[in-house]
Amino acid sequence: xxxxxxxxxxxxxxxxxxxxxxxxxxxxxxxxxxxxxxxxxxxxxxxxxxxxxxxxxxxxxxxxxxxxxxxxxxxxxxxxxxxxxxxxxxxxxxxxxxxxxxxxxxxx
Numbered sequence: 134x135x136x137x138x139x140x141x142x143x144x145x146x147x148x149x150x151x152x153x154x155x156x157x158x159x160x161x162x163x164x165x166x167x168x169x170x171x172x173x174x175x176x177x178x179x180x181x182x183x184x185x186x187x188x189x190x191x192x193x194x195x196x197x198x199x200x201x202x203x204x205x206x207x208x209x210x211x212x213x214x215x216x217x218x219x220x221x222x223x224x225x226x227x228x229x230x231x232x233x234x235x236x237x238x239x240x241x
Contacts, residue, residue, distance in 0.1 A: 176203055177200055177203045177204060180196050180199050180200040180203065181196075181200055183196055184196045184197065184200075190233075190237045190241075191224070191230065191233060191234065191237075194224055194233060195221070195224055195225075198217055198220055198221040198224060199221075201213075201217045201220075202214075202217045202218075202221070205217050
């Protein structure tokens with residue numbers, strides 16, 4: 134079995150799709166299809182990560198719409214695309230923003 138010595142001196146052993154580490158134990162390596170899925174959905178997860186640091190509830194809602202638009206684009210139905218489009222348009226309009234801010238003031 135191939136072995137790799139890491140900079141900290143520990144040894145990694147590779148057996149098929151399992152990586153055996155002296156420190157961390159067995160780690161199952163992702164298959165090519167799993168890596169492809171992760172790469173395909175990376176923009177979605179990136180937007181969700183940006184939500185954690187968004188300064189306002191409105192900016193978080195806009196990022197959520199962006200993530201939902203990405204996910205809706207992965208489906209074969211039109212209704213989710215239309216719903217996200219309308220929600221985004223509402224949040225971008227002055228009246229929609231005022232409504233959003235009012236609702237947030239009532240729940241926070």
